[in-house]
Amino acid sequence: MKYTITIPEPCHENWENMTATAKGRLCDSCKKEVVDFSNTSFSMLSQKLDSGAELCGRFRPDQLNRTLRSRKGNAIKHSGILVASVALLSGISPVIAQDRTPTPTAIVMGRIAVQDDVGTKPIATDDSTISGKVSDSQGPLPGVKIVLQGSGIETQTDFDGNFSLTIPQDSLKLNAVLEVLHIGYRSKTIAINKATSDLKVVLTMEDYIMGEIAIVDKPNLFDKIGRLFKSKE
Numbered sequence: 001m002k003y004t005i006t007i008p009e010p011c012h013e014n015w016e017n018m019t020a021t022a023k024g025r026l027c028d029s030c031k032k033e034v035v036d037f038s039n040t041s042f043s044m045l046s047q048k049l050d051s052g053a054e055l056c057g058r059f060r061p062d063q064l065n066r067t068l069r070s071r072k073g074n075a076i077k078h079s080g081i082l083v084a085s086v087a088l089l090s091g092i093s094p095v096i097a098q099d100r101t102p103t104p105t106a107i108v109m110g111r112i113a114v115q116d117d118v119g120t121k122p123i124a125t126d127d128s129t130i131s132g133k134v135s136d137s138q139g140p141l142p143g144v145k146i147v148l149q150g151s152g153i154e155t156q157t158d159f160d161g162n163f164s165l166t167i168p169q170d171s172l173k174l175n176a177v178l179e180v181l182h183i184g185y186r187s188k189t190i191a192i193n194k195a196t197s198d199l200k201v202v203l204t205m206e207d208y209i210m211g212e213i214a215i216v217d218k219p220n221l222f223d224k225i226g227r228l229f230k231s232k233e
Helices: 042-050 169-173 221-232
Strands: 002-010 024-027 032-036 067-069 082-084 110-116 128-136 145-148 154-156 162-167 177-181 188-191 199-202
Touching: 042 067, 145 162, 154 162, 162 169, 188 199
Parallel strands: 128 199
Antiparallel strands: 002 067, 002 110, 024 032, 082 110, 128 162, 145 154, 145 177, 177 188
């Protein structure tokens, strides 16, 4: 059996103000012993929780919301949620990070719930992924920008000219248009919908005027007067 531990109601008692005991501290508020699990391995933590006893504990944040495997198989029977009192230390003051100053490990205290793990279900999404390849007459084009018009959604082609763009379903219900842009090439627009896939886009280069450069001097006033006298000779 696998189960997870969460903290629905954090406790705000100060750990440092509690009376020390063999396993942790005694909480004056609830009159229960708070076991320090902050340095306990996940294997040992699973063993403690397998006992089914009502516990109070002190945990690191990374020990919570994790899937644990019971070491007793299906011996533990949960009726809905087995609730245990767990302390989450909140008495540590925030520390401003400075150069070469280690960040203190936060400790969490509060009521925890041990819950059967029924498996992780993927989050449903209506987003669509449009993919394709961009090339010119010579082959694949890397670094080509692919933009969904009227939005901030864009991507670029990889070294082999391939791209993949995730687009919200709402955008595809409208007149969705992709714009393909690359320096030195004519831009291209493509209408898309949720059925669009494996696009093949071929770009053509912009028209350029090429040839030998000619520099023509514009004569000034003295040049014009000089030419006038030469023409009279």
